[in-house]
Amino acid sequence: SQQGEEDPQALSIQEGENATMNCSYKTSINNLQWYRQNSGRGLVHLILIRSNEREKHSGRLRVTLDTSKKSSSLLITASRAADTASYFCATGPTGANSKLTFGKGITLSVRP
Amino acid sequence: DAGVIQSPRHEVTEMGQEVTLRCKPISGHDYLFWYRQTMMRGLELLIYFNNNVPIDDSGMPEDRFSAKMPNASFSTLKIQPSEPRDSAVYFCASSDSGRALYEQYFGPGTRLTVT
Numbered sequence: 001s002q003q004g005e006e007d008p009q010a011l012s013i014q015e016g017e018n019a020t021m022n023c024s025y026k027t028s029i030n031n032l033q034w035y036r037q038n039s040g041r042g043l044v045h046l047i048l049i050r051s052n053e054r055e056k057h058s059g060r061l062r063v064t065l066d067t068s069k070k071s072s073s074l075l076i077t078a079s080r081a082a083d084t085a086s087y088f089c090a091t092g093p094t095g096a097n098s099k100l101t102f103g104k105g106i107t108l109s110v111r112p
Numbered sequence: 113d114a115g116v117i118q119s120p121r122h123e124v125t126e127m128g129q130e131v132t133l134r135c136k137p138i139s140g141h142d143y144l145f146w147y148r149q150t151m152m153r154g155l156e157l158l159i160y161f162n163n164n165v166p167i168d169d170s171g172m173p174e175d176r177f178s179a180k181m182p183n184a185s186f187s188t189l190k191i192q193p194s195e196p197r198d199s200a201v202y203f204c205a206s207s208d209s210g211r212a213l214y215e216q217y218f219g220p221g222t223r224l225t226v227t
Contacts, residue, residue: 030214031214033214033215035218041220041221042116042203042205042218042219042220042221043155043203043205043216043218044218045215045216045217048214048215088155092214098143098160098162098207098209098214099157099160099168100157100214100216101157102147102154102155103154104154104155105154105155
């Protein structure tokens with residue numbers, strides 16, 4: 001079963017706007033990660049946030065984590081056409097385990 | 113580094129044939145993962161290895177699927193016999209527990225079509 005559930009399933013915005021994507025999960029986690037997948041390519045790691053962190057930034061990316069609500073959000077500021085891709089959240093379980101469980105992804109389209 | 117390398121990139125085969133997918137992880141990475149991606153089921157973890165040893169194969173769909181990692185730089189995923197429902201994109205990923213255990217680096221994938 002899927003651990004991470006992304007919301008919305010698809011998002012279409014204008015270049016320059018901000019894109020916000022959400023992820024909810026069910027069980028306790030060690031970390032939560034966001035990956036990007038361009039069409040026909042493999043997934044690329046974007047950012048990791050640990051369970052004891054609440055917010056993290058990387059360039060135009062901002063990730064928040066609320067462990068009480070078992071949810072995370074990914075904000076892409078000042079979006080570009082090149083940000084068009086599918087975005088996945090992935091959760092890492094507690095314990096010494098590197099196994100990740102991925103959601104089904106969000107399709108982001110950024111219109112030039 | 114060249115990244116994770118997978119071959120072939122595309123494979124078309126007939127039902128009942130044996131299919132072998134190959135993966136070369138990033139040098140120095142001690143974890144290797146095999147995933148399958150379909151529209152219906154999303155990205156599913158099939159099996160993963162640590163230091164060439166299979167740790168969790170609970171995601172392998174059935175006995176038709178097998179995976180090996182004979183050394184630190186090579187892994188195979190074999191399907192025998194193949195069925196149309198095996199059609200999917202298969203990804204290999206690796207990670208380095210010494211630097212960033214939880215960050216996985218994906219290969220470009222093998223698109224398998226079974227007719």
